[in-house]
Amino acid sequence: MVLLVGAVVAWHLLVVTTAALPPESTPQALRPPSGHLLPFFRQDWRLFAPNPVASDRSLLVQPAWRDEEGGVEVGEWVDVTDIELDSVRQHLVGGRGGYGTNRLTFSLDQQWAGLLADQQAALRTQAGVTPEAPADREKVDELLSGADAPEYVRNGFLDTDDATIRLATDVLRTLEPDRELVAVRYAVENHPVRRWEDRDAEARPEPTQRDGFWWVPAEDDPDRRAAIADYVRRHQ
């Protein structure tokens, strides 16, 4: 019995060891299958490596409201990450909720980078998508489906955008609860820090911004909206 336990433990240690090291450090032939480690025992210990975080990434969201004449009025960008950072700045033990959109912006950029050039071009032109005629998931899927891209890439992009629009919808409805939200879009702002060599320079490099396109606001979930509204009011 003891020997059997020892053998299982030794195998687990070997699998964890090879999974925890960077792929280049052990030959592929010596790496046992490690799929069973996922997700509970996932080994990803990059921890600010290889390249440490070197920019502030923010999620911006923008509303399009119905105006008094029945038209559409585009509102100002709202920095959701800045709201979240209120629970991190000058806190010895920061709020866990303060990192949600920081992580989300990584996913958004990753999904965007995973699209084919044709798909990115189709989304950039945003054929027919305006604040007055925003896209729904079906429309975006249609824009992406022209190119010959794997389905999982398309779905990954759609799921990430879909999640972002839910958050954006609830944040914007919190800020102006009495207005009718017609369309929503997000942007990812990337603001690099000064390079080490330029650390004494007066200003940081200019931020870049990648805009998404206008989406139909997300379906309402009263519990979700109430929890997000509560958070936004306390940290705005």
Added chain:
Amino acid sequence: MSAAATRPGFVETAVDAVTSSRWSLYGLAATRIALGLTVAVQLIINAPDRGYTWGAGARWGLPLRDTGVWADWPMWVADAGPVLFTTVYLATIVAALLMAVGLFTRWTTIATLVLWMSLFVAAPLIETGGDAILRMTLAYLVLSDCGARFSLDARREAAGRRRPLRERIPGWWIALWNNVAVVLIAHQIVMVYVGSSLWKLESDRWVDGTAVYYPLSTEQFSPWLDQLGWLYGWAPFVLGATWSSLVVQFVFPLLLLNRSTRLVAFVVLTGMHLGIGFLMGIMYFSMVMIAADAVLVSDDSWRRAARAVRTRRWRRGQVSDRPDAVVTPERL
């Protein structure tokens, strides 16, 4: 019969080593206490934001959650109403505190793990390395006898109010699984440090000694940027912090081979984690790492430390009886 014939072989010696005594009981107890407090304090501090962080507010991430790596895990907390969610949240705090004080330790460790995971999978987007270490260490702690020291269970057992585990389960079986847990936790910690250092060596910024400057110059990983910005541009600080963390992580397995270097590793890493936790605003990660590192401190080291403290108190006249050879950390 010759002496060679009666000498035990390697396998017998190894089997005897893992089944005859339980390793690192004080270290496991310290890990249990620190993890329990980390979970409880984290949830208490985040209580006002609980709905946004793990509750109904986190449902905006539903499309990602349902297709991510945790999609197969039960999501009942994520879909629960506010009352049930808050009940689970409070239950997690209670379970973690009971685990920390060591009451019904094995059951409260299991409860802490299950309840924490049910909260965690509701918002996997905010997962950190600390969450990964926390869940793995909790899972390994379940196998261990981490309630044998510094616990209410141990007190109740000593007072005869609790039937010892060894009366119900064979001692060798308890020792085996306890020691397996120690090996698994220690190995996981080593792999975190070694893996992380090898990833760092792939970047020029870590090798040239400037890596720490970058996250400390962002708003998102530098909660004290307004007050301490001057420090983050000071070359000796940045170089020292970058290289010391790289070196100590890389040579960590070697430092474990000797008692005195093990102590150096533990002290340096604890300082490094506290520094990272404070300066980068990731205190939960730091606390979890310090808690897991505690397993690496042997019971002999705990007893020596206890004896040193006891001797100092005796010299100061704070205790009357002269310290003997059997001073234990419980008898300070």
